[in-house]
Amino acid sequence: MEDINTVQDEIIDEFGILGDDKESTIFYIMELGEQLADFPEEERKEDNIIKGCQSKVWLITSYQDGKIQFLADSNTAITKGLISLLIRVLSDRTAREIIDADLYFIKEIGMGNIIGSQRSNGLAAMIKQMKLFALAYQSKIDA
Amino acid sequence: MSDWVEVIDKNRKEIDVKQIRKDFPVLHQEVNGKPLAYFDNAATTQKPAQVIAALEHYYKKDNSNIHRGAHTLASRATENFENTRSSVKEFINAPSREEVIFTKGTTEAINLVASSFGERYIHEGDEIIISTMEHHSNIVPWQLLCERRKAILKVIPIFKNGEMDLEAYKKLLSSKTKLVSVVHASNALGTVNPIREMIDLAHNFGARFLVDGAQSAAHLPVDVQALDCDFLVFSAHKMYGPTGVGVLYGKRSLLEEMPPYQGGGEMISEVRFEKTSFNELPYKFEAGTPNIADVVAFDQAISYINRYGKDKIHSHESALLAYAFQKCVSIRGFEPIGTANEKVSVLSFNLKNIHPFDVGMMLDASGIAVRTGHHCTQPLMNWYGIEGTVRASFAVYNTTEEIDRLYESLVRISKRKN
Structure with missing residues (x-):
């Protein structure tokens, strides 16, 4: 499997091809969201909602062979697309990899301009939650 | 069909929108590479140079x-x-x-x-x-x-x-x-x-x-x-x-x-x-x-x-609302919310299968400013059983050309899911 930074560089290249046209960029992010793996209906509950997002975002994790898998969903297509990018970079990684990840692709693709400041806060909340999950797993490993 | 849908152009008191637009500096800019069409007037209107x-x-x-x-x-x-x-x-x-x-x-x-x-x-x-x-x-x-x-x-x-x-x-x-x-x-x-x-x-x-x-x-x-x-x-x-x-x-x-x-x-x-x-x-x-x-x-x-008089302003805005409604109602999946007989120029709607936030985001990418969400009326949204709506609200400086752009964008957006 490619390392985190290789995946980030791929994303940067993909967004580079889209250029400056905001409409096609937004449509592209939404299409990415549609490819997200199905989210189990019974997990679409209050406990799994990430606080700090304008849209509803559900996030759950599982742990297998020393790696963390993320599953997520949202009620809005744009947010689903954003999560799909994060999952592509961070899912199926060790806790340490997730904790140490420097997610430079977000700045590189100009995400702040694409989604605006209110959604950027939501994106930051998603990343924080994913890293917190990784920290929790790591502390279990260290214990 | 409601009265406001049919009032288009009949006995309409004209105002010179071109002249009016000159008074609003903020309107003359591009947003995301497209000319700004500002339809968030129910949240706040733009300010004329005089103010x-x-x-x-x-x-x-x-x-x-x-x-x-x-x-x-x-x-x-x-x-x-x-x-x-x-x-x-x-x-x-x-x-x-x-x-x-x-x-x-x-x-x-x-x-x-x-x-x-x-x-x-x-x-x-x-x-x-x-x-x-x-x-x-x-x-x-x-x-x-x-x-x-x-x-x-x-x-x-x-x-x-x-x-x-x-x-x-x-x-x-x-x-x-x-x-x-x-x-x-x-x-x-x-x-x-x-x-x-x-x-x-x-x-x-x-x-x-x-x-x-x-x-x-x-x-x-x-x-x-x-x-x-x-x-x-x-x-x-x-x-x-x-x-x-x-x-x-x-x-x-x-x-x-x-x-x-x-x-x-x-x-x-x-x-x-x-x-x-x-x-x-x-x-x-x-x-x-x-x-x-x-x-x-x-x-x-x-x-x-x-200076223009509220009757002329209201008449212009009503004509815009009627024009927008008549165009948008043909869009597949267009669901108007609020079709009272007497209305101010607020077009509240949803596109089937698409969250209002997503619609707003895509419109913004085309330089079109609308409001999405519950509009600080959560009990009303609950009553309708919806999370929110997309709201385009018109003011004295809006034009039918801008509404054409809104319509064309909505057609493109709706096609993705309807």
Whole structure:
């Protein structure tokens, strides 16, 4: 499997091809969201909602062979697309990899301009939650 | 089919939109590489150059604290500030200047009444009536008051098309009703409520009536004497004026009986440690240094509306609404929310299978500014069983060409899922 930074560089290249046209960029992010793996209906509950997002975002994790898998969903297509990018970079990684990840692709693709400041806060909340999950797993490993 | 759908072009009073657009500097820019089409006017309107110039002039030439200064600038600032009060008095046809109180917005004006009128007139077991389509600003202050005074809040139901259920309203009214507080024009649906009739009905039971005019002040005739409302509240920034200024009109007899809202400068006549006596109206309710610059500039917004006349403005906006509705209704998956017979220029809708946030985001990418979400009317959204809507609201400077762009973008967006 490619390392985190290789995946980030791929994303940067993909967004580079889209250029400056905001409409096609937004449509592209939404299409990415549609490819997200199905989210189990019974997990679409209050406990799994990430606080700090304008849209509803559900996030759950599982742990297998020393790696963390993320599953997520949202009620809005744009947010689903954003999560799909994060999952592509961070899912199926060790806790340490997730904790140490420097997610430079977000700045590189100009995400702040694409989604605006209110959604950027939501994106930051998603990343924080994913890293917190990784920290929790790591502390279990260290214990 | 509703009246407003069919009024297009018939006997329409023309205004020169091209000329008007020249007065609004903010409109002449590109957003995301496309010319800006600003359809978020129910949230706040843009400001004409005359308002912006007045603000700048005030700070460059007249800045001073008002009412007690012993110098020329202070008297100039005071005169300009009080001129706006006179203009507001004329604008709403209030009997006197003293019944016009400046607040920082509609929300504060409602809170002032809830606090001050509530303190004097609302007691345990009394009833306050609002409606299903109220903005949170016209719900929460009454909830808080009812909790404080052990009073009861009652809610008028509406019909599916967004019109008020007047028969149900009549049944809610009783000798226990002390106040009815209802929106003149709904921010989320556009519905224009029959407030004249509603006020008369409330008065038959001795109840007072507050009109939330936030969405009507810039669009519809509002004459407090013709309406005979007890209170009227509205905001300057939704009528081409600056942010941070609102108006509370209240009948003199009520305002005189009501205790002050906040204590401080301006609102006193004499302060001794034993007892303070309060200033006369309107100053009794204007504690502290007011938002002088914005009140002064607000005068220009009123002049701007008066220059064209609300009938012409409303006629232009109604034509835009009818045009937009007729075009959009053909879009596959287009679901209008709020199709009352009488409306201000608010087009609230959803596209099937697409979240309103996503629609707003995609429109923004095309330079089209709308509002999405619950529009601070969550109980109304719950009533419709929806999370929110997309809202395009039109103002005097909007054009049919801009609506064509909205339509074309919506067609593209809807095609993805419908």
